[in-house]
Amino acid sequence: MHTGQDYVADAPMSPVVSDVRLDPLHAPERVPAPLPVALPESLSQLQSAAQALADIPDSPAFFERLVEVALEVLEADRCAWLFWDEQNRLFHLGPVAGGQIEAKGSPLPWPGTVNSQSFQAPFVLAGPPHTWPLPDRPLKPLLQALGVKSALIVPFRQGAALLGLLVVGRAPGMPPFGPEAVRLAAALAAQAEMVQGYIQRLETLERYAVRLALAQRMNLSIAANLDESAICHTAVNVLTHDFGYPQCSLYLVRGEELVLEAQAGPGAAPARLVLDQGVIAFIMRSGRALFLPASDGGEELPSGLSGLGVRALVPLRQGQRILGLLQVESPAGNPPLEEMDLRFLEAVAVPLATALEKARLYEQEQRWSRKLHAINALGRRLSAILKLDLLVEKTVESLTQAFEFDQVALYLSDHLPSPLPPAIAWVAEHGQPLALSSAGDHLGTALLPPLGMSYELVIPIRLADRVTGVIDLQSAQPRDLAVDDIALLESLAGQIAVALENARLYEQIRSNAHLLESMVVARTRHLSTLHAVTAAVSRRLDLDGIAGDTLNEVRRLMGLPGAAFFLTGDGERKAEANSPSVRCIASYGLSEATSRAAEAAAHQAVTSREPVWLAPLECDPVLAVPLVVPEDCLGALAVSGRLTPEDSDVLIAVGRELGVAVNNARLYATVQRYAEELKASQDRLVESERMAAMGKLSAAIAHEINNPLQAIQTHLGLALEEAEAGEPVDPDNLRIAASEIQRTGQLIHQFLDFYRPAVGETALVDVDIILDEVLRLVEQKLSKAQVRLERHWSPTRPMVRAHAGRLKQVFLNLLLNAIEAMPNGGQIGVCTEVEGEQVRVHVSDTGHGIPPEVMPHLFEPFFTTKTRGIGMGLFVSQGIIHHYGGDIRVTSPPGQGTTFTVSLPCSAEQGEKAP
Structure with missing residues (x-):
């Protein structure tokens, strides 16, 4: 009803409430009282009743208070509560007003066709009971107990669910219930439904909070545990005892099935569940929790799940993997599971899965x-045991202990039984590990473990590329394929192979001790000979020295009576391949006949590149071994005397070493000759470039000499005329002539200094002084080419260690190139600077620059863009600067001139210049 609305007895009633605030579960924080309105007295009572109900904290108090409110609002003096059970029986469980009856817990018979859905709205029973409708007759004893002949029956609902029936009666003599009372009852039921919903939400939150606290305590308990079985039993016990779930069971994934790990409750859960069937397959694929309704066995459920009550199936997930399944059941007769239970169990499953994963990892770590x-202990044993039988026994014992197999066997390739088991034969043939499970095939081999075994792992024992044995491990229990175990066993099999080989070798050594000892002595002597010869010749780079040292070591260590060293060609070049000739460069202890036999054997050895053995009648046998390098034979070593096969092997090895030594000596001689020729060529090239630079200066030098000569001629002529005329000679004429003669001499001296080749050691030179001298040489050329000169010298003396003449040649070449780059005149800049440990000289011009396509070829020999010259100036200049540890770089932006930068390492003797 709303304010201002007239009250009509037949008008429908709806509760009016103020604004409602919702809690985090979207339930009202509180049930507000109806807004105050001006209502008739009965409605005012209803409003007061709603206010009173809104303050009730829990369900028992709510129903007690509801009885009081109903009596007050409906003006009755007696009532009773009736509740439905799951067997469609009506129980009287509430108090009876007035204390008339004590019938708590007494079931009231009710027709089977009538249930809680039969009561949708309040109604009145009046008149003799035999006139009541058949479904209402079971209420007769209760009404008689209440002492009333008519009653108002008020159903109280929560959504679609019927909470109960409130039976209200009036004392005899009071007026019967009319339509207004029915409407008031309906309004009261609506208000009660809203309040009861709020109370139920609060009770749900309280239960959830209690469960969360218990879950937190359980999480702390299982988080501190690292035993998988203990975690499972703790979880199911807490869920049944503390949370009140009737029956819980926990399964873990073991291979291709779920295996029961722990259960609690009266029922018996199946011991195993198959992963790829029905609901279980859906949960394993989707990772989602499910509600399963009560089943009578007719549904298509996995084996062991049919015939049970309502249950929740919650997967235990860790990332994308499912470790197991938590099943909570509510058999018939127990409170049904709700959606909140499923959400709560999903929350519990998260830390439970984490704890199980941690326990699994801990167990894996412990097993590992x-x-x-065990493997380390086995490794220590393997290195200490040399008896084959004991080695096999200890290996099998350690593998059984370490990998927890029921049966372990070790087969050796030279002791294989017949017939051989199929898996052993397959691994021995293919040399690959093989894992067999009773659940299926492996690698298309159609092999299965032996009868009575569920898992078999066969590992080959390989030594290099040869299978020397097989390890066979069998388990009666199903196992997952452990890749880490296979890798570990393969690594261990390598150690076992080495140990088995060592044991075999040890037994062979023991059985052939004397023979082996003599062989070792002979081998040691031969290796000593090889080492001594190699050490002697490796220090020499001359052929005569190599030959002499070789013969001395052969005679000293092998005791041979005679030997000779032969080379092909002239000692420095190869002999002709079609008719190689040999010549002896050193020998000792050979008779004339033996020398002829040795030369013949050497010639054959060089020709065939194979050892040659000759046994002439007139002298001792002769062995010639070739001195071979890849693609050539450089000579031969010939020895005479009685030789054993071991002596021959040593001499053949000596021949290979001598071939390398002779080849190195020949290469060294060739390199020396080439180096001398290269140095001579470079010197000639530098001198020719210097002469070319002087040729460029010849005209300027001639002009410089001509000027002072004319002055000398003029002033000496004046002085001669004065002398012939008998007049006093003017001393100024003589002084001017003498000055010009001195200037001409200095110019000729500078020219000769530049022309004179650089000889002797390098000296400490001042770069600025060298540049001054070079600039004086090109002054006339600069003037004639209309080129201005700007110079800037470093405040610190730029001292370098070099030949002054060579540096002058470099700077003169750069200056002449700069002048030629500006045929119409321009400006040349020369500056020096000392930066860190480098002296830098910059020579720049204002010409048109160097084209980009020319830049990469500037310092190549014989490259030039001029019509005259051979293109060696910059190449030679770069070689000179590189010889002194420096560098030349060039920059030439298009159209902006060119700058050459010469960098030379500073000398330690630096100092400030005098002002």
């Missing part, structure tokens, strides 16, 4: 630690 400990 035990394996490594």
Whole structure:
């Protein structure tokens, strides 16, 4: 009803409430009282009743208070509560007003066709009971107990669910219930439904909070545990005892099935569930929790799940993997599971899965630690045991202990049984590990483990590329394929192979001790000979020295009576391949006949590049071994005397070493000759470039000499005329002539200094002084070419260690190139600077620059863009600067001139210039 609306007895009633605030679960924070309105007295009572109900904290108090409110609002003096059970029976569980009856817990018979859905709205029963409708007759005893002949029956609902029936009666003599009372009852029921919903939400939150606290305590308990079985039992016990779930079971994934790990409750859960069937397959694929309704066995459910009550199936997920399944059941007769239970179990499954994963990892780490400990112990045993039988026994014992197999066997390739088991034969043939499971095939081999075994792992024992044995491990229990175990066993098999080989070798050594000892002595002597010869010749780079040292070591260590050293060609070049000739460069202890036999054997050895053995009648046998390098034979070593096969092997090895030594000596001589020729060529090239630069200066030098000569001629002529005339000679004429003669001499001296080749050691030179001298040489050429000169010298003396003449040649070449780059005149800049440990000289011009396509070829020999010259100036200049540890770089932006920068390492003797 709303304010201002007239009250009509037949008008429908709806509760009017103020604004409602919702809690985090979207339930009202509180149930507000109806807004105050001006209502008739009965409606005012209803409003007061709603206010009173809104303050009730829990369900028991709510129903007690509802009885009081109903009596007050409906003006009755007696009532009773009736509740439905799951078997469609009506129970009287509430108080009876007035204390008339005590019938709590007494079931009231009710027709089977009538249930809680039969009561949708309040109604009145009046008149004799035999006139009541059949479904209402079971209420007769209760009404008689209440002492009333008519009653108002008020159903109280929560959504579609019926909470119960409130039976209200009036004392005899009071007026019967009319339509207004029915409407008031309906309004009261609506208000009660809203309040009860709020109370139920609060109770749900309280239960959820309690469960969360218990879940937190359980999480702390299982988080501190690293035993998988203990975690499972703790979880199901807490869920049944503390959370009140009737029956819980927890399964873990073991291979291709779920295996029951722990359960609690009265029922018996199946021991195993198959992963790829029905609901279980859906959960394993999707990772989602499910509600399963009560089943009578007719549905298509996995084996062991049919015939049970309502249950929740919650996967235990860790990332994308499912570790197991938590099943909570509510058999018939127990409170049904709700959606909140499923959400709560999903929340519990997260830390439970984490704890199980941590326990699994811990157990894996422990198993791995035990394996490594056993393997380390086995490794120590393997290195200490040399008896084959004991080695096999200890290996099998350690593998059984480390990898926890029921049966372990070790087969050796030279002791294989017949017939051989199929898996052993396959691994021995293919040399690959093989894992067999009773659940299926492996690698298309159509092999299965032996009868009575569920898992078999076969590992080959390989030494290099040869299978020397097989390790066979069998387990009666199903196992997952452990790649880490296979890798570890393969690594261990390598150690076992080495140990088995060592044991075999040890037994062979023991059985052939004397023979082996003599062989070792002979081998040691031969290796000593090879080492001594190699050490002697490796220090020499001359052929005569190599030959002499070789013969001395052969005579000293092998005791041979005679030997000779032969080379092909002239000692520095190869002999002709079609008719190689040999010549002896050193020998000792050979008779004339033996020398002829040795030369013949050497010639054959060089020709065939194979050892040659000759046994002439007139002298001792002769062995000639070739001195071979790749693609050539350089000579031969010939020895005479009685030789054993071992002596021959040593001499053949000596021949290979001598071939390398002779080849190195020949290469060294060739390199020396080429180096001398290259140095001579470079010197001639530098001198020719210097002469070319002087040729460029010849006209300027001639002009410089001509000027002072004319002055000398003029002033000496004046002085001669004065002398012939008998007049006093003017001393100024003589002084001017003498000055010009001195200037001409200095010019000729500078020219000769530049022309004179650089000889002797390098000296400490001042770069600025060298540049001054070079600039004086080109002054006339600069003037004639109309080129201005700007110079800037470093405040610190730029001292370098070099030949002054060579540096002058470099700077003169750069200056002449700069002048030629400006045929119409321009400006040349020369500056020096000392930066860190480098002296830098910059020579720049204002010409048109160097084209980009020319830049990469500037310092190549014989490259030039001029019509005259051979293109060696910059190449020679770069070689000179590189010889002194420096560098030349060039920059030439298009159209902006060119700058050459010469960098030379500073000398330690630097100092400030005098002002």
